[in-house]
Amino acid sequence: MTPDVCLIVPTIRDFECLRSYFQNARRHDFALDRLHVVLITEDHCPLEEMRTMLNDAAVEGEVFDETRRRRWFEENEIVEYFHLIPEASHAQTSFGLLYMWANDFSYGLFIDDDTLPHPDFDYFGTHMTNLDFEGEVECVRADSRWVNVLYQNAERHGLYPRGYPYAAMDETITVGTKYVNDVVASQGLWTNVPDLDAVRILMDGDLQGQAQTRIAAADYDGNFVAERNQYLTVCSMNLAFKREIIPAFYQLPMDDNPWNVGRFDDIWSGVFLKHAASVLDKEILTGYPLCEHNKASRPTFDDLVNEAPGLELNEHLWRLIDDVGTGADSYAEVFAAMAGVLADGDWSTYNNGAFLNQIGEFMLDWLDCLAELADDRRRLLADD
Secondary structure (H helix, E strand, C coil): CCCEEEEEEECCCCCCCHHHHHHHHHHHCCCCEEEEEEEECCCCCCCHHHHHHHHHHCCCCEEHHHHHHHHHHHHHHCHHHHHHHHCCCCCHHHHHHHHCCCCCCCCCEEECEEEECCCCCHHHHHHHHHHHHCCCEEEEECCCEEEECCHHEEEHCCCHHHHCCHHCCCCCEEEEEECCEEEEEEEEEECCCCCCCHHHHHHHHCCCCCCCCEECCCCCCCCCCCCCCECCCCCCCCCEEEEHHHHHHCCCCCCCCCCCCCCCCHHHHHHHHHHHHHHCCCHHHEEEEEECCCCCCCHHHHHHHHHHHHHHHHHHHHHCCCCCCCCCCCCCEEEEHHHHHHHHHCCCCCCCHHHHHHHHHHHHHHHHHHHHHHHHHHHHHHHC
């Protein structure tokens, strides 16, 4: 079987977690030959051990440290876009998106290396079923226009996830149902350590970056979608998606910038994706499969230092692009409209507002890079 799922895993720590995902696939009769694994790592990491792990599991895949990533850009004659992938950042997952775009994968899947598949779920099979789903599903809206992905048992734990705007808290939600037939992303949630930002972890009384309040499988009650023109946080630790969204799903360059903005790469890419999905009448299905999040202990204040430069921008970003791209008929067209607004705007009233200008320019470069890869691929297919 030719692989149709590109499994993208950023890792500098516990790449061995993938053995558990492969075991889960075998237990549930998911064909591992559907997977092509892309491990995104650094030059100092044990590359041969990573390759050995894939060989032992009999799973197709490649390992890309920084040196090999640069070589890939050179081989594809797009080295002028190497700046799109930040150094030493989780947002290097964007390289996986470029790799997927240059090859014949119908689906992508992000997994973080501090997770394990939840034993109650057919991990890969559930994601694929979600992406093919047609039917009635729970549909949620909030008067703040932000849906808390933890709403189903919020009266117990009172948590809001990383990236949820503070101004959108204390929302009133309305839950109904909706018929959906075009799911483009499947966002699985998590048990054990909740995905919170540093301020909320501190408010939860934890100095080790994890939070005292934990999440259990019983806190979830099935899949849902956020209503059209509503927003929700999109976390890339457990996320499957269709190839078509890649033009609007650039993982924003974080950490490696003059403003030291970090830890909003997947959150902001999720804002752009949800807006594009609303414009195009597509859906992000959230809920199952669950994964177990085993975030390593680290000083909460380290995360706070990384998040603080972007906190104010996170409150306003969604409003800046909220009415952009109406009437567009492609992800690239919506993304270009959002990029243009950010690149050309005067954001000097915000702390580190110039970062929005930079990411707007990078977003436009992202679309140019994808266009060059698509042209090269078409030429290659024509030569064949």
